[in-house]
Amino acid sequence: MDPENMQLITRMLEQDSELREKIKDQVTEFDKKTRTMSGLLNKIHSTPSAELPPLLDSVRPILESCGETTAAIAALVPPNQFWRWKEMWSNSLRSAVFAATLMEYLQKGTLMTLGQVSDVLGIKPEWSDRFVLTVEDYLHGLITLVNELSRLAVNSVTLGNFEEPLRISVFVKDLFAGFAMLNLKNDTLRRRYDSLKYDIKKIEEVVYDVSLRKLAPSVRDKKDAS
Template sequence: MNSQLDYINDLLEKDSELRDKIRDEVHDLDKKTRMMAGILNKLHSTPQDQIAPLLDSVRPIIQSCRKNSSALAEIIPPNQLWKWKDMWSISLRNAIYSAALVEYVTTRSLISLEQVNATLGIDDAWKDRFALTAEDYLHALITLVNELSRLAVNSVTMGNFDEPLKISIFVKDVFSGFSMLNLKNDTLRRRYDSLKYDLKKIEEVVYDVSLRKLSGTKAPEEVSDATKSSQ
């Protein structure tokens, strides 16, 4: 009996030590994601010709997240991904969001799952220890859309009247992609539903800019019924 208790106690102590190591690494990743979020928040008040240097200041921080990925993969024992992933899930989503926002502003395109893995240095060989799950990727994309709905409004304030239309086209594509998914995760499903409100908000900005003829780009001919009824 005592030997069994000693064995269990030894397992608990090892788990506790491992949890502390993971927590330290995640804490470092959190500091980086907060730093990136703070810099990227300046997009809402930065003139168009000053955005490139701002993005350049974020990219090295994103690259440095590779060290955290590698460290976590080394710490986690084989086949224990799902035992520990909740400890870093939110931090990883925030890192993905930053990478996705930089990619969108730079190329006007959606960062892929493969691109995120490459950007954050997540090796497929680690999939049983440290991996980017589809759920975390999708959560980050929803956060991206949430932020772009803010950017659509603030771009008009900054005098960039073409930006809302560009955002609208991108967000509609993302929303269309989400509509094709069979989302069984309750939290993810609820967050997906919130995209409808972001899309409506963006459409209202596009409609207003178009109505006032402020944009040099033609707005889409079709405006959602929800947007029309709100005018």
């Protein structure tokens, strides 16, 4: 092989290796932030609802700081190379989606759109060829959200909050109905979606038990009252 060609290939490999390490450093920082948020948010299972606002306030600055990390990654990725590097940060991004959507549910009882999550994470439209929140990563984050809410439905009863499982049930069933309208061809995403049926079943069992014991008004009673 031509020596000049070999030198060119060697330089390209070295540049790729250097870029990978730089991206890896930022992804490691991203991981630290998402792990910290997940650890703090795990406390919702042992925190009375009245004490949730201070807990969420402690998470919010970390979530907002994720924008600095996404910007740093976007600055490193060369134009039109998003798909080449995206697997390096997909897991971190999905965890950030989970944290953002869980906080939104706990604060407002609503679901954040893909665009809203992108805004919260500081992802700019002009990064479309370098760093974006894909539909797949967004949906993975939502599935993790449902997994966590099924736990919360059980633990909220332990904390004496008997209406929370009813709210969770309505929210999760509406979200599941949305998933059902999608034609999911990704095998991993499809398997995770199928597992949501078990989460819904767990939530329904909690709601049934709470309603049977008349510990909280049924969803129908609440609608009639309104």
